Amino acid sequence: MLKNESKFTLTVILIASFFELSSCIQNENDKCINFEIKSPKSDWTYYSTEPIIFASSLDNDSLEWESSLDGKLGSGPQISVCLSSGEHLITLSLPEQEISKCVKVIVIQGQNENVFYVTYVPCKKTIKKEACTTGIINTGEKITEFNFSFLTDSVNKFLSCESEFLIDPSIWCDNINYAKLKPYNEISLNRSIIEPILGNRKLFYIADTTGSSSNASSINAVLYYSSDNICAWVPEDLTEDEYSYIDICLENLETIALPRTKTLWGSCADINGDKKIAILFSHTINEEGIALGFFNSADFFTRNVDKSSSHYNPFSNECDIIYAAIPESLDEGTFSASAITATLIHEITHAINFTNKTYNKLLLGKSELVEEIFLNEGLSHLSESLCGYGVSGGNNRFVNYYLNNMAYFSFAGNDYLGRTDSAGCRGATCLFLYWLFLKAGGMSYDESNPLYFIDKGGISFLQSVVASESTGWNSIGEYFKKDTDFLFKEFCVELFNKGTVGVFSENLMDPVTGEFVFPCNEPELYSSTKEYSILSKSAIFFTDIPSSDITMNANKFTPFYFLYK
DSSP states (O other), X not given: OEEEOOOOOOOOSOEEEEOOOGGGOOOGGGGTSOOOEEESOXXXXXXXXXXXXXXXXXXXXXXXXXXXXXXXXEESSEEEEXXXXXEEEEEEEEGGGTEEEEEEEEEBOOOOTTOOBOOOOOOSSBOSSOOOOSSEEEOSSOEEEOOOOOOOTTHHHHHHHHTTOOOOOOBOOTTSOGGGSOBHHHHOTTOOOOOOOTTOEEEEEEEOTTSSOSSEEEEEEEEEEEOSSEEEEEOSOOOHHHHXXXXXXXXXXXXXXXXXXXXXXXXXXXXXSSSOEEEEEEHHHHHHOSOSEEEBGGGGBOOBXXXXXXXXXXXXXXXXXXXXXXXXXXXSSTTBHHHHHHHHHHHHHHHHHHIIIIIHHHHTTOOOOOOOHHHHHHHHHHHHHHTTOTTTXXXXXXXXXXXXXXXXXXXXXXXXXXXXXOHHHHHHHHHHHHHHHHHTTOXXXXXXXXXXXXXXXXXXXXXXXXXXXXXXXXXXXXXXXXOHHHHHHHHHHHHHHHHHHHHTTTOOBOTTTOOBSOOOOOOOOBOTTSOOOOOTTOOEEESOOOGGGOEETTEEOOSOEEEOO
C-alpha cells in the first residue's frame, strides 16, 4: 500500500549532541558507579530563552552540573536552566568518586520574543536562573507575577455543550497487569485452525461501555461475512435495513478503510491464527449510548475464570476483534454507516498500535509498555481523518470544540474538570499531531490510484511514535530529535500568528471519500480582564492586553501572546 518517497526539511535552531570524552572518566571507580546523562538527548533543539532540563540516571544530591561558558549550573539529579548562546560543554560530575560525564550543547539566541512562556519545572539547588516553581511568568529580564484562578462562570455551559458529543472510548483493562496474562497465540501455536463458515454461530462476551458493571454481556452471533481480511459477526434479529447498512460499512472497510489503516500503522496481531480481524456488530452498544465501538485489549490474552489466579481474565474472546454498534442510517445521525466506518478505523488503529507498542514486546519478554490515553486517542482520531473519514467520525467537531474553548483543555494533562479524557482533550491532541504530521512532510495520494498513500515523512513520524520505547509526551518529539515542549511552543506560536487557515493552508480533500482531511475553525481569543487557570500543556491566546503593561527582555509586548505551562 505504501510508496516510499522521502522529503523532509527541518530548520535547526539548536543542536544538542551527546558524546563521551575519555578525559571525563577520571577514575576506574566509574565501573562501580554507573550513571549517564538522560537529558538532553542527542541532537535535540532549544532556545536560549527556554529552560533546558538536565537529568541524570543517578539519584544523588552530590551530583554537580557545570557549563564551559556559564560556569556552575546547579547540583542534584535534575535541574532546569536557561543557557546563554554559544557552544557549551556540559559536565556532570560526582566529586566524591571523581567521576564525570559530558555532553556538548549548542544554544542560539531565543526567538519568538512576543511570547510569554510559563513553566512549572521542579528544580533542586539550582544556582543559575532558577526555574519557576509557583504561578510566575518567566520573562527573562523581568519577572511579572500573575494570579490565575479558576474561571467558573462558564463551566455549566461547557458541560452542556459536551453532552452533544458521543465519545467512543477504547476499553482498556486498566485493572489487569498485562505482564501476568498469557498471550493467547503464545500458548496455542499447535492448535488447529477451523475456517469459519457463513452461518456459523458463536458465543461472544461484550464489555459494558457505561462502566457501571465489571461483568460482560454474552451474545450469540452469526458469521455474516468472511473474506481474506475480515470476518463479520452479527445478531440474529437484524432488520433488512440494518443488513444493508452493515453491508455499506463492510464495503467501506474492505476497500478503503482497512488497507489505508494498515498503510499508516502496520498490522494487528493475528491472535487466533485465522489471518482475519473480527468485527462484532451488537445492539448493546447502541442501547448503552456511550460509544460507537471499542477495542478490548483483554481479547489478546487467554481466558481465565479463576479469580484467585494472577491470569484472571474471564471475558476474553481470544481473538483480534473490534466491537461496533449497529448502523441505523447511511450518513445521518449518531449511528450512521459512515460514522461506524470511521469508528472501525479508530478502533483498528488502537488494536494495531496496542500490538506494536505493548503486545509484541510482551511476547519478546520485555517490560510492559502501555501508551498514555491522550496520545493513544489522539493517534486514533488522526487516523480517521487521514483515512478519509474525519468529518464522518466527527473529528472536526472535536477539534473545533477545543479551538473554541482553549483555556479549558490540556494537550497532555487533566482538563478544567480534572479529566484525563474528554472531547476537547482529544481535539487538542489530534490538532497537534496533525501539525507534526505535516511538519514531518505529510503524505500525498498516488495519482494513478488515489487509494494509495505516498509517504512524504508524515507516516514515518506516526510509526516512530508507536515504535518508541517511551510513552506519552516524551515520545512525540523523538522523530524530530527535539524536546516535545519545544515543538509544542513552536506549534502554538505558529497557530496564533497564522491562524488555522495559514497553518493548514494545504488542507487536502480526500480524492476517494470526498471529505476534507482537517477542516477547522480559528482559535478563540480571550479577554485579559478575566482570570484563568493555566493547565499543564495548554495554550491561551489573549487579544486585548495593552503592550505598555508587559515587558520581556526589556522590550514591550505586543497585545497578543499565549501562556504555556
